[in-house]
Amino acid sequence: MRKAYRSRVRIYYDILNAVLSQGHAKITVIMRDANLPYDRLQKYLEELAEKGLLARHPDDPSLFYVTEKGLRFVEEFQRFARLARAFGLEI
Amino acid sequence: MLSILLNIIRIDVVLELVSFAICVFISLSFLRAYLRLGSSTLALLSAGFGLMGGAMLVRALTIGAAFFGLFGRELGRSLTPYLFQVELLYSVVRVTAYLFFVLAYVLHPAFRREAQAAVVPPAVLLIYNPAFELMSVVVLAYVVAASTYNWVRSGSKGSVSVAAGFWALLLSHLLFALTPLNILLYFAGHAAQLLSLLLILWGALEAMRG
Numbered sequence: 001m002r003k004a005y006r007s008r009v010r011i012y013y014d015i016l017n018a019v020l021s022q023g024h025a026k027i028t029v030i031m032r033d034a035n036l037p038y039d040r041l042q043k044y045l046e047e048l049a050e051k052g053l054l055a056r057h058p059d060d061p062s063l064f065y066v067t068e069k070g071l072r073f074v075e076e077f078q079r080f081a082r083l084a085r086a087f088g089l090e091i
Numbered sequence: 092m093l094s095i096l097l098n099i100i101r102i103d104v105v106l107e108l109v110s111f112a113i114c115v116f117i118s119l120s121f122l123r124a125y126l127r128l129g130s131s132t133l134a135l136l137s138a139g140f141g142l143m144g145g146a147m148l149v150r151a152l153t154i155g156a157a158f159f160g161l162f163g164r165e166l167g168r169s170l171t172p173y174l175f176q177v178e179l180l181y182s183v184v185r186v187t188a189y190l191f192f193v194l195a196y197v198l199h200p201a202f203r204r205e206a207q208a209a210v211v212p213p214a215v216l217l218i219y220n221p222a223f224e225l226m227s228v229v230v231l232a233y234v235v236a237a238s239t240y241n242w243v244r245s246g247s248k249g250s251v252s253v254a255a256g257f258w259a260l261l262l263s264h265l266l267f268a269l270t271p272l273n274i275l276l277y278f279a280g281h282a283a284q285l286l287s288l289l290l291i292l293w294g295a296l297e298a299m300r301g
Binding site: 008077084087 | 133
């Protein structure tokens with residue numbers, strides 16, 4: 001059984017969604033919920049932080065939270081994912 | 092005889108321009124989504140509808156100019172090779188647009204089938220327009236099958252309109268191909284094309300409304 005391919009933007013969404021479902025999340029929780037190994041997740045977390053979609057909690061740097069920009073990204077992803085699904089496609 | 096021909100062309104140009112406007116709207120919606128998210132699925136759909144729209148605009152403008160303006164005095168002599176070239180370009184771009192749709196379904200299907208059908212577009216006999224229409228039918232058949240499969244399998248919002256839209260687009264090409272039998276089939280083809288784009292537009296708007 002071939003593993004389904006996940007695009008970069010889909011992985012971003014899965015990570016942000018994993019954090020959002022907890023409010024604030026530690027890296028181990030994100031690894032489990034977004035189904036990513038530690039080294040790849042680290043790379044994506046850096047990218048998301050650079051893009052301003054995700055940030056470390058000021059009081060506890062081991063916790064991540066989704067920024068306002070990240071929330072907008074999640075909403076737009078869901079909207080456009082519905083659009084793609086109407087065509088029978090994944091984004 | 093010439094006045095009948097001019098009336099036919101006039102309706103043809105207007106319908107083509109309406110279809111162009113719808114294509115541009117759909118293409119820009121996907122382009123906006125692509126620019127926000129950077130997904131290649133959205134880029135392929137935007138490119139497909141953009142090419143369709145571009146082809147329609149070029150055809151409407153050049154055919155319109157040929158009949159109503161630029162070639163007024165030398166209509167009979169200069170028209171035939173000119174129109175042939177425009178129709179050839181139009182058909183090639185339309186088939187290319189459908190290949191973009193096929194590529195999107197091959198690369199990013201929502202559901203993977205056990206065995207993917209091979210898509211081998213015919214690369215010969217590109218000189219006669221009905222053949223182009225039939226080629227469009229062959230290429231589009233894959234898109235129709237994939238979108239119908241999606242509707243049956245997922246039933247997601249807008250999927251029924253999108254699938255119906257691609258069926259109508261397929262029908263329009265069949266009608267265009269059968270035009271030598273009766274000129275009315277040509278207009279039926281245009282009506283089916285317009286209906287197809289409206290259905291796809293409706294499906295896209297319905298899906299985005301959530």
